Amino acid sequence: MLMKNGVKMVKFIHTADLHLASPFQGLTEMPSQLWRQVYDSTFAALRRIVDAAITERVDFVVIAGDIYDGERKSIAAVDFFNEQLTRLAQQHIPVFLCYGNHDFQQVTAANQSLPANTRVLGNQVTTAALTLATGERVAITGFSYGQRWISTDVAKKYPVKGAVDWQIGLLHGAPYQAGADNHYAPFTVDELESKHYDYWALGHIHKHQELATTPPIVYSGNPQGRHKNEAGSHGYYLVHSQGSSLIPEFKPVAGIGWRTVSVDLDTCQTEAAVDRAITSAATSNAAGHLQLCAVQVTASRQQWRLLVENGSLLTHLQSRLRMKETIKWWPYQLTLATRQGEPHLPSLDQRYWAQAKQAVFTAENLAAVIKPLVKHQPLYDQFADHQNLAEFEQWAAALISEREKQDEN
Template sequence: MKFIHAADLHLDSPFLGLTGLPTQLAAQVRQSTFAAATKIFDRALAEHVDFVLLAGDLFDRAEQSVAAQAYLFDQFRRLAAAQIPVVISFGNHDYATDQHQLVAYPANVTVFGPDVTTTTLTLKSGETVAISGFSYPQRWVSDDVVAAYPPHAATDWHLGMLHGAVATGGTNDHYAPFTLDDLRQKHYDYWALGHIHHHRLLAENPPIVYAGNPQGRAINETGAKGAYLVTSQGHELVPEFFETAVLAWDTATLTTAATTLVALGQELTDWLTAHPASLPTLTALTITTTRSLAAEEQARLAEWPALFQRTQRTALRAANRYFVRLTVVPPTATLTAPELDQSYWEQGAAQVFTPANVQSVFGKLAQEPSLAAWLDQVTPRDLQQAASRRLNQRVRGENPDVS
């Protein structure tokens, strides 16, 4: 048996907040979720897989665009021509609405409804595969849905599809919370998970796997992106990750002693030469200066990043990079503080500025599209640096900035 497990395609993502990109790159960014998804369907055809599992958030929002719906229909029709079934569960972004009824997918496509159900496939080899799952009926599903999944069926294989998150026991368990023990107790042969945008093997026996998203969409979605090709080896299913992204995101830092913008620009050009990327890479770079710029240089600092981008296009193209954020951090005044206080600050910062805490603090606000788009662009490290700057400003008696 051989199948593909993918999730979180987020077709037609708006990529809010990206302005000033070169025209060709901007077009590539807008089409990137489609291009990455196409690699999944191409791989399915090339490998002659038995079926494809898509574990939620195929679309970026419940109101899917015509382009996204038409694209998926065409891809499913390609798979239908090769007699490859597709099984879909919708997630928290594309939760089931009346709009899902506007498109009649080809007969090879099975879409789970709001209740946990099981569909059974008989493969060309004669093997039987039971697949259990459900689609979100609304944006949040806080109930224990795993309890509704049936035990292993009387089939050769039984797979579970779940778009959800590991339970934290807190009030923000809004995405079909589960525990690994809950999943193991079903005795399935494979759990195809969606929702988390980083591919991750949570357990090996049986494989409990987040496919991640095929294409990163924001600066906090760095790292390899793709899907899994899963093959049977004896009585086990073995997942193999393959990459699909057509562009990447990256965060980086540069420390410099430059005191002029010309010297700073040269160091940045040298950094680009030393850090070429294999894919077009949208990069957020923080430049920390150890020496203060001259007063006249500081007056031009606000316009310098845009000027560098426009005048150094050749170096940027050669490095396959474009800066979506270029931040110059001036040297901070050394504050007299006990060593123990600094140690407590560092320990506290490591515990406070985490993705889980950010999600907890923002809570329901993160469900608002405009705020969610902003939050996608902000990392816990960004928040930590902002907090540090404000504390320093208050200690020095300055009015904290609001940037």
């Protein structure tokens, strides 16, 4: 990025949590061509990011960890990643990356066979220097995980901003939470702000979000959602300078979306009407890419309820879609939804239920219950990645309602 009228200008891409070749969770049997599209989606998302880097003529790219899925790291994923780095090298675009808790490794010169444009930050906090064509000096500070868990506050070891024009913090970790295990390089927003960096490029949390704006402290999220708890928009951040500040702009690239859609079948008189109602709900606001849908059906008629409960309706919908040349959506789950989301309780008890929900259904409590039951750490990490507190609340509400009915009987 060239300097204009003497004003400092820089532009770069921030991405993280690529999880190349990561298996998608919770999908029923799919047509082979559809499964290939799903499997390739993490690769396609990275390709789009590299396309954007070249088109935008960015000064550099930063990747904040979890390029791979650890034990599921494949030769194909490594080759593809190197191919994309080479594309950037051919355009003289440097890449700075660190490894996270899923692709942790000891970083040595001997085990890093990456293109010359790529700088891997070591297992200790390291600062890499870059001088732009304009003469502006950029520093990128960060570290790579050498083990799956890092419980210490590594952010304390990051130096304050040096004598550079721009300093970027690269950090794969999670905000500190009181009472939690804090296994992923815990930090606080206050301590990151105290370093006086111009931008913090974060990884580990898969939902894009800005923790602060001055300076920007940003999770890019993962470019492609991989299971139903990773619904919503996924992509990367294009960051550009504006005066003395850096401005992040989110750019979606996911080719596959996860959705939960609700359909009321009480107005449907025929099976054809049922098909139309579900298809319409699943394809509305589809953003032009494949939608993987969990369908929640509300139905009073026993005819429709039975088709949902015995799996016939899901099988029917999937069979119809298999016959289409182009599949725009795929139902992987079809369930009956209750009209009443909470257990039916007296008003006083309802107040206690609301208070109990807030106190009981927390990530910390859920982990405390599950962790002793899961002996293998990779399995626990997989659970932690995929937990959905709303589902546990619904299950609890349904259980209480069922017990109420039994008591009444």
